[in-house]
Amino acid sequence: MAELKVSGITFAYEETPVLKDVNVELHEHELVSILGASGCGKTTLFHIISGLHKPRQGKVMLNGKDITGCPGQISYMMQKDLLLPYRTIQDNVSLPLVLKGESKRKAREKVSLYFEEFGLEGTQKKYPRQLSGGMRQRAALLRTYMFSRDVALLDEPFSALDTLTKSEMHRWYLDVMDKIHLSTLFITHDIDEAILLSDRIYLLTGKPGRVTEEIIIKEPKPRKREFNLTEEFLGYKRRILERL
Amino acid sequence: MKRKLPNITSKLLPVADVFLLLMIWQTASSAGVIPGFLLPSPLEVSAAFAEDFPLLMDNARVTLLEAFIGLAAGILIGFVTAVLMDCFEWLYRAVYPLIVLTQTVPTVAIAPLLVLWFGYEMLPKVILIVIVTFFPITVSLLDGFRASDKDTISLLRSMGASKAQIFRYVKFPGALGAFFASLRISVSYAVVGAVISEWLGGFSGLGVYMTRVKKAFSFDKMFAVIFLISAISLILMWGVNVLQKVSMPWEEEDR
Structure with missing residues (x-):
């Protein structure tokens, strides 16, 4: 059963198209990344899913309920900690x-x-x-x-940290996720981070941004620290780099 | 360790300054450089202060009462105006220039008019204090509200927060620092405003006392009351500092 289903999202700031027909699904206990370069509309997509923006077209469904343009339903953690x-x-x-x-x-x-x-x-x-x-x-x-214990949107939560702290946070995060079973949609522009943490990856590219590829990371969880040194990891990375 | 030393010096420096100035003044007076009828020596001023102490305290009580009532009303009005202007953009555009205009009118010019309209009692004084104190409060609160972080507001909206909740948890606490800065200004304005309005009509208060001793050419008493007014303002500003420290504990340096 899909928990979160985002379908056919199209959005524009005045005359500038930002997103075109974006479809994203998030199932229970999954961690799904949205990977893309800066300025391809990732944050805008999260603003729409969280209900802060209304899309021109498309729907956001949470557990079968239409929540398009209704804030207060989904947890949203923005780029800065904003404490x-x-x-x-x-x-x-x-x-x-x-x-x-x-x-x-x-x-x-x-x-x-x-x-x-x-x-x-x-x-x-x-x-x-x-x-x-x-x-x-x-x-x-x-x-x-x-x-909310259901669905969380995380917008580059670790991007402001230095590399060492970041890899420490990754380990901590995988550890915590193993215990609390949150379904997470995760924005990142860091390919390694996406492969290391995700069950699936959506590649969001172009202007206006659209989902061009869905990659499934088959490595079982909890993942070892050495995963990012394996041949499989490099295989995923190569594939993503080709598509971006 | 290095930081502590300048801190202590910087606190002692103004005290030393004032003390030195008083010494020079006293020496000049004693040596006869300054004639006593033009400028009384600090010792003469202290003597006058001691002599008239009960009278000064009675008058100070009246002035302080006026200042407090006026300041309280000024804060209340300033707060309400700032909140309303923050909520409604059209109100901001309509009212803001008007508020600025009230500040261009010289206090000394409107004080006698207020006396004419509202009599010699407390009301005209309170109104004058409100006029001079609500402006800094309104402007700083409004700036504080408007400077609140857009992302933080978005975050709270995504949590389903209402406008009132956003105000309570983001805008209001965010504006507190600016509010206290303006309160320090308003406190001294309130005291000075009270004195000015008493000059121009009234039965008691430090301003009234001031006009009386001036007419009697008692310069020593004149200076005594000037020092008293300064002292009152300083104590009140210090009180605001204490209040700020208590209500904003997150600003404490305690790493």
Whole structure:
């Protein structure tokens, strides 16, 4: 059963076409990447799926329900961590619950159960600027997860991190995903990252952007750290580089 | 370690400055360089201050009360105006130039008119203080609201936040820093505004006291009240700083 089904999305900013007939599907517990160069409309696509933009044409269906242009249904983590500097980490993370009408105390209780799992223990009462980039990203991801357990959109969540932190975050991410079973749609322009993390990859290319290829990564999960040194990995990479 | 030293010096420096200035002034007066009837020496001023202390305190109470009521009303009006202008673009376009216009009218010119219209009691003073204090509050809050991060607002919208929630969780806390900056200005405006409006008509207050001692050519008392007004403003500004530290704990340096 498909959880998220995005079909025939066409979008333009005034007269500039950005997306043309984009179809994307995300099944339960899947991690699907949308890979493409900068400026091909990846973020716009996420704005449409999250309901922030209305598409010219096309539909966004979540579990069989039409949610086109309705924000507040799908978790969305943007490129920057966007943690509110004036709220402690626990209050940042519990924000989605508070927005849904939960009391501050109850929301704090609920989120506190996840701090250890996300490797954030001890940061509850700290402010975002007291945390490293990697930790902030974890907190932002936990906040995304607190909003909804179904589907999450992640827009280049690790792109602002340095290479070492990034590969550490990849390992951490695969580890966490193994435990919490989130269905994730993931934007990236990093080919290695896409192959390492995804079950499937959509290549989004051209202007206006359209899905030109769907690549299935067969490597079973959880994946080993050495996966990106194997022949299979290079095979996928070669294939993607040819198409981009 | 290196940073601590200049910090202490920078705090002591203004105190040393003032002290040095007073010393020079006192020496000049004692040596007879400055004639006493033109400029009383600091010691004479202190003596005058001690002599009139109960009277000064009574008048200060009135002035402070006016300043507080005016400032509170100014903050309230400034806040409401800023929120409304942030919500409705047409209101911003319509009202903003008008608000700027109110600031081009000299305070001293409208104060007597306010006295004519509203009498010698507290009302005209409060109105004048509102006029001078709400402007910095409105402008800084409005700028604070408008400077809020577009992506953060999008993020909250994607979480299904209402306009009111976006205001409460993003715009308002984001504007707090600017608000306190303007409050520091408004606090001193409020005190000065109260004094000016008392000059031009009233029964009590530091401004009234000032006009009386001026007419009696008691320059020592005149300076005593000037110092008192400065001290009050400084204490109030310090109070705003404390309030800011308490209400914005995330700004503390505690790495």
